[in-house]
Every structure is written in structure tokens, then in C-alpha cells.
Amino acid sequence: MEELFDGLLNDRLGFVVWAAVAFLILLVLLGKFAWKPIMGAIYERERSIEDALLKAEAAKEEMTRLTTENESLLKQARAERDQILKEAKQVKDHIIGEAKAAAQAEGNKIIEKAKMEINNQKAIAMADVKNQIATLSVDIAEKILRKQFADQQKQNELVTDLLKEVKLN
Known part of the structure; x- marks a missing residue:
């Protein structure tokens, strides 16, 4: 047996056998001490990548929802702005209309007052002319009668x- 053992060590076939035995021992040691931590780390890394992908997908969905919500809010804000501008224009037109009507009414009052004043002044002037004519007539009649x-x-x-x-009678 010693010969067989020596033959295995000296021979090339012996090298392969010892390499295989060393590999099996290394494989058992790695399986017992290193394989589980390495596989655990790989599994943990795989889980963290999956979690990151899920979070990225959730963030993408949230971003899509926020974008849609922002577009909706923007449309609503534009509609409110248009409504406010429309109401402001209506108020402006109403105020201008009221101002025009008030100015027209005031102008008509002033014109009426001016007409009345003209008629009053005309009546006063006519009364004055009549008085002067009457005075002149009396003076002329007096002179004729005298x-x-x-x-x-x-x-x-x-x-x-x-x-x-x-x-x-």
C-alpha cells in the first residue's frame, strides 16, 4: 500500500487525485463557512434591487399621478382666471354703462335747467320790454292829450x- 500511496504522489494521476481531494475539501469548507454568507449577501442584494425597482415604479406612478393632478389644477386655474376676467369685463362694462347713463341724465338736467333759465330770462326781458312800451305809450299819449x-x-x-x-237810461 505504501507503494500505491507513493505512486499516487509521484504520478500525474496522483496529482489529479490530490487536487480533486483538495478541491472537495475546499468545496465542503466553502459550502459550510462561505457559501451561506455569500448566498445570503447575494439574496439580500437581490431583495434590495427588487425593493429599489418597486420603489422606482411606485415613484413613477406617483409622478404620473402628480403630473395628471397638476395638469388638472392648471386647467382649473385657467378656467377660474378666464371666469374672473369675464366677470371683471362685465363689471367694467356695467360701470361704464352706469357712468354714461348718469352723465347723460346729468347732461339732460343741465340742458333743461339752461332752457328754463333762458325762458325765465326771456320772460323777464319781455316783461321789461312791455313795461318800457307801456311807459312810452303813456308818455306819448300824455303828450298828445296835452x-x-x-x-x-x-x-x-x-x-x-x-x-x-x-x-x-
């Missing part, structure tokens, strides 16, 4: 004519 009554003969004729016109 001239006619200056002669006694003409006075007697006038009294006689007036008495003829008056009839007694």
Missing part, C-alpha cells in the same frame, strides 16, 4: 262828442 287839450275849443268839442255817445 297838445290836444291845450286848446279850449278842442276840449269842449271832445266833451260834447262824449256826451252824445253816452245815453242815459
Whole structure:
């Protein structure tokens, strides 16, 4: 047996056998002490990658949801802005319309007041002209009568004519 043992050590076949035995021992030692921690680390790494992928997918879905929500909020904000602008335009038009109506009414009042003032001034002027005409007429009549009554003969004729016109009952 010693020969067989020596033959195995000296021979090339012996080298292969010893290499195989060493490999099996190494394999058993690695399996017992290193394989489980390495496999655990690989499994743990695989789990962390899967978790990261799931988180990335969740983040992508959340980003899509937020983008959709932002677009919805933007559309709503635009609609509100358009509504506010429309209401502001209506208020502006209403205020302008009221101002125009008020200005028109005030203008009409001023025109009416001016017409009344003109008519009042016209009536005052006409009354003044009538008074002046009446005064002039009385002055002229007085001068004519004085001239006619200056002669006694003409006075007697006038009294006689007036008495003829008056009839007694």
C-alpha cells in the first residue's frame, strides 16, 4: 500500500487525485463557512434591487399621478382666471354703462335747467320790454292829450262828442 500511496504522489494521476481531494475539501469548507454568507449577501442584494425597482415604479406612478393632478389644477386655474376676467369685463362694462347713463341724465338736467333759465330770462326781458312800451305809450299819449287839450275849443268839442255817445237810461 505504501507503494500505491507513493505512486499516487509521484504520478500525474496522483496529482489529479490530490487536487480533486483538495478541491472537495475546499468545496465542503466553502459550502459550510462561505457559501451561506455569500448566498445570503447575494439574496439580500437581490431583495434590495427588487425593493429599489418597486420603489422606482411606485415613484413613477406617483409622478404620473402628480403630473395628471397638476395638469388638472392648471386647467382649473385657467378656467377660474378666464371666469374672473369675464366677470371683471362685465363689471367694467356695467360701470361704464352706469357712468354714461348718469352723465347723460346729468347732461339732460343741465340742458333743461339752461332752457328754463333762458325762458325765465326771456320772460323777464319781455316783461321789461312791455313795461318800457307801456311807459312810452303813456308818455306819448300824455303828450298828445296835452297838445290836444291845450286848446279850449278842442276840449269842449271832445266833451260834447262824449256826451252824445253816452245815453242815459
